[in-house]
Amino acid sequence: MTETSGGVAFEGTVVDMPAPHTSERPIRAANGWAMLGIATVLVLGGLAVLVWGIAGQGLWVVALGCLAILVGLALLPGLTAVAPGEARVAQLLGRYVGTLRTPGFQWVNPITARRRVSTRIRNHETDVTKVNDADGNPIQIATVVVWQVRDTAQAVFEVDDFVEFVAIQAETAVRHIAGSYPYDAHGEPRLSLRDNADEINERLSAEIGARVAPAGVKVIESRIVHLAYAPEIAQAMLRRQQAGAVVAARQRIVEGAVGMVESALAKLAEDDVVELDEERKAAMVSNLLVVLVGDRDTQPVINAGTLYQ
Secondary structure (H helix, E strand, O other), rough: OOEEEEEEEEEOEEEEEOOOOOOEEOOOOEEEHHHHHHHHHHHHHHHHHHHHHHHHOOOHHHHHHHHHHHHHHHHHHEEEEEEEOEEEEEEOOHHHEEEEEOEEEEEEOOOEEEEEEEEEEEEOOOOOEEEEOOOEEEEEEEEEEEEOOHHHHHHHOOOOHHHHHHHHHHHHHHHHHHOOOOOOOOOOOOOOOOOOOOHHHHHHHHHHHHHHHHHHEEEEEEEEEEEOHHHHHHHHHHHEEEEHHHHHHHHHHHHHHHHHHHHHHHHHHOOOOOOOOHHHHHHHHHHHHHHHHHHOOOOOOOOOOOOOO
């Protein structure tokens, strides 16, 4: 992964996302309980003044009581309760004025529109997607992305729906990563989806993070949770894997058998048990290899004659 002027580069491909135009900033807020007390006093006091004015104290007293009631009622919409793990993005006449993140009961300008945004950690699991790997083989892949809103202003104003944006960009990154690497390296010195899970997950997290960064989203982790060949080639690939396993096992068996034969011949010569010519050594090597390498139990044959009969 390398940084570029237009985004983040992965294996020659640039994730070119536009730079955000808005960034989060805090908004001034007053204590909600104090403002609730003020609003209550204004409303109740205004009612008392209104009743007193109606009782014959004059229109100006009635007007003063109505004004106090209206001011008290106008203050009430500014009361805002913020729960832990969420924030309120405030707009005033279409202009972003700040974000309220501090949990508790607070008061802000009552004519602002406040949108609730969750800042909790979320999981997104992509559907099982069928794609072609770098070798052109159809595979099925699914991932889980752990993410969190980092900048509430960007999440609200830079994209239409940041949750849907994360889902689509995660699927796009999964398809790109799955198509950039083979399912299995087959012994070649290259990264593969099956053999290099940690490296692939790291690159997947980096690409998803670059794609969703303009929406104010931080990717904590992404991990492949389902990886398999597509059903139409699964049996063929299984036979290929089985054949590779059989060949590797046979190679190991042959290497061990040759070592045992060498040890047996050396031990016989060292202890001077029997003296064998080259022809008998070749016959002995052949017999030992058949016994050690064969996949069936051998049937012993007792030689009742001499060594050469």
